[in-house]
Amino acid sequence: MYDVRTLFGPWVSIVILGAYAANLTQRGAPWRGDPLWSVEWLAITLFVVGPLVSAVSAVDAARLARPDGAYLIAPTRRRRRVFIRALLFCVVPAIGIHLFAYLLTLTFGHALSSLGDVLLGAAVLVQALSILWFGLLGSLLGRVLPVALAGLVGGVAAFSAIYALGLGSGGAARFALLNLGGASVPQIGLRYNTVYLLLQTTLFVLALMLFLAAPIKYREGRQSISPVAIPLGLFVVAVICASLLGPSDRKFVGPPIRPDNCHGVSPTICLYSEQSRVAASVDGSLRRIVVAAKSKGYAALAPERIEQRTSAYWPPRSVAWSLRVDPADVRKIAWVQEHAMPGLLLPDCEVLRSPEPPPARYLTDMRDLIATWSVVAGLPPVEDRGVVLSPAQVAQILDRWEECDL
Amino acid sequence: MHRTQHNTVEQPANGAPLLVLDDVVFERRSGFMLGPLTVTFHLGVSVVLGPNGAGKTTLFDVISGIEKPSSGRIVKADDQLLTVGYLPQLPRFPERATPRQFLEYVCWLHGVSKGDRKAAVNRALDRVGLSDRAADGIKTLSGGMQRRLGIAQAIVHSPDVVLLDEPAVGLDPQHRIELRRVLRELGREAILILSTHLVDEAALVGDRLIVLSGGQLAFSGTGAELASRASDDALGDTPLEKAFSTVLSMPQGRQS
Numbered sequence: 135m136y137d138v139r140t141l142f143g144p145w146v147s148i149v150i151l152g153a154y155a156a157n158l159t160q161r162g163a164p165w166r167g168d169p170l171w172s173v174e175w176l177a178i179t180l181f182v183v184g185p186l187v188s189a190v191s192a193v194d195a196a197r198l199a200r201p202d203g204a205y206l207i208a209p210t211r212r213r214r215r216v217f218i219r220a221l222l223f224c225v226v227p228a229i230g231i232h233l234f235a236y237l238l239t240l241t242f243g244h245a246l247s248s249l250g251d252v253l254l255g256a257a258v259l260v261q262a263l264s265i266l267w268f269g270l271l272g273s274l275l276g277r278v279l280p281v282a283l284a285g286l287v288g289g290v291a292a293f294s295a296i297y298a299l300g301l302g303s304g305g306a307a308r309f310a311l312l313n314l315g316g317a318s319v320p321q322i323g324l325r326y327n328t329v330y331l332l333l334q335t336t337l338f339v340l341a342l343m344l345f346l347a348a349p350i351k352y353r354e355g356r357q358s359i360s361p362v363a364i365p366l367g368l369f370v371v372a373v374i375c376a377s378l379l380g381p382s383d384r385k386f387v388g389p390p391i392r393p394d395n396c397h398g399v400s401p402t403i404c405l406y407s408e409q410s411r412v413a414a415s416v417d418g419s420l421r422r423i424v425v426a427a428k429s430k431g432y433a434a435l436a437p438e439r440i441e442q443r444t445s446a447y448w449p450p451r452s453v454a455w456s457l458r459v460d461p462a463d464v465r466k467i468a469w470v471q472e473h474a475m476p477g478l479l480l481p482d483c484e485v486l487r488s489p490e491p492p493p494a495r496y497l498t499d500m501r502d503l504i505a506t507w508s509v510v511a512g513l514p515p516v517e518d519r520g521v522v523l524s525p526a527q528v529a530q531i532l533d534r535w536e537e538c539d540l
Numbered sequence: 541m542h543r544t545q546h547n548t549v550e551q552p553a554n555g556a557p558l559l560v561l562d563d564v565v566f567e568r569r570s571g572f573m574l575g576p577l578t579v580t581f582h583l584g585v586s587v588v589l590g591p592n593g594a595g596k597t598t599l600f601d602v603i604s605g606i607e608k609p610s611s612g613r614i615v616k617a618d619d620q621l622l623t624v625g626y627l628p629q630l631p632r633f634p635e636r637a638t639p640r641q642f643l644e645y646v647c648w649l650h651g652v653s654k655g656d657r658k659a660a661v662n663r664a665l666d667r668v669g670l671s672d673r674a675a676d677g678i679k680t681l682s683g684g685m686q687r688r689l690g691i692a693q694a695i696v697h698s699p700d701v702v703l704l705d706e707p708a709v710g711l712d713p714q715h716r717i718e719l720r721r722v723l724r725e726l727g728r729e730a731i732l733i734l735s736t737h738l739v740d741e742a743a744l745v746g747d748r749l750i751v752l753s754g755g756q757l758a759f760s761g762t763g764a765e766l767a768s769r770a771s772d773d774a775l776g777d778t779p780l781e782k783a784f785s786t787v788l789s790m791p792q793g794r795q796s
Contacts, residue, residue, distance in 0.1 A: 210651075351608070354607070
């Protein structure tokens, strides 16, 4: 009760609880049923929780370290434990909420069976450790800062760390300590990289050990800076070494996982079982447009096999046509024309992955193909209708695209 | 720098706690220097006297561990760690907590076992006369009550050494009298070191008076010994005040 009355840490849980509630109710909770995406989706909240925990831990540490409070701490043999206790009152509830939110995602996604998935568990552990890390950062900084500055510096330091060790380093394709997830698109068919998660865990544990080893020293009534600067410096060196030597991909390791839930013939449609929630709707929509194309002579628009695509798995068109499925989009009225058709028609070409805009002819062809397929399938006209092509014209465009001649 | 005491660490005669400052020096960035100081504190009440800036608070900070001596050492005679309780001049209290919660926290800080905490807190509250306010918010306590709470936090874990920097500040006459009784009691259980500006008050409770001047030991002895130093023309209204002024006016080399 003393800590609840005297620290800010325990109270920040209320804000954190609100952040998770907001996160989990966004966009109709499309992550349901996809355990990996659930983990990644939860991580979005860490962009708020991390700086918040860091700022509040910094304030609490600064209040404990005030010169007029040194009389309580200096004579004891538990100097470090004073700060550890304050830190725990902030991070333990925050971590508890994070783990509870994870359990909720699995419960609502009917995926509680994936609790036994070691890699998913490790990824959640890394996220939990990151919350502790943010707290450690704030607590260390707070020890040597005045109360008025501590919260601001703690929060800004955490935001900066997220950028430098997470978001900002993503483009460099290097190991990034704070690459904790945060995906807002399906992560189906992917799996975590054990080495990456182990390295993150090791660094977080190292940070904890450095924190625990940092002595509390006073000089002229204030806490000395060196016990704070030395562990921070050592940790920065460790992170730099890890970014140079560690793996670059947190996910996408091993052979791509293919969708395993296949139904029907001509076309056979294969989706991932994690998305069985929307499978019937997707299957029905795709089958309808393929069967319609086939019956109206557009054989080029009637693949024998359609598979769900991921960022790791993209079968060649000779094996199967493919598309990504985002459960959040499937509910939309124009899903077939706005998502399914463009997804199925999209050629696997390097030029389309470059930052440059695609050729104008490609965009025109795509518009005409969608317009044609919509008319053939009897779907309501799309906003920009385009030209209805003949079966031969459709086949010709798709042949060109097969060669990446866009 | 003049050395005021011998440099041999004294041994306790009967196993009682003994706090030894052995050639201790502490230098502040401002240039102020405490020591070199070699003093032995025994069980009982030692009162540190001195004008503003003499080094009383610095001495307490060094003994409490807030400051590390620039040189020299602070030891218990048998080389074991001493437990210390410290009330500074201007302590900060957790105003939202109650006295009981605060004292339980202090017990935790000092490693008092969970089973012993309640009794320790009750004893400390009782000693300083705050038992009936144990469940009230600290912010609702008067300045004098907060001072007494400060004393309670310094003694709640039954430390070997109790440091009280101006403990009587803010107390009304009745509580000052009560405080003297408490201090004498504490002096029988611990090495009690307190500071005050009031020389006569010091003689009433102190088994031993220590006068600091400019960071140096100017006098160490009983109240009677201090009184014997008084010169008639010194400043002061009482013999002890005159003696105090006399000691402070003496050249450093002639002090003891």
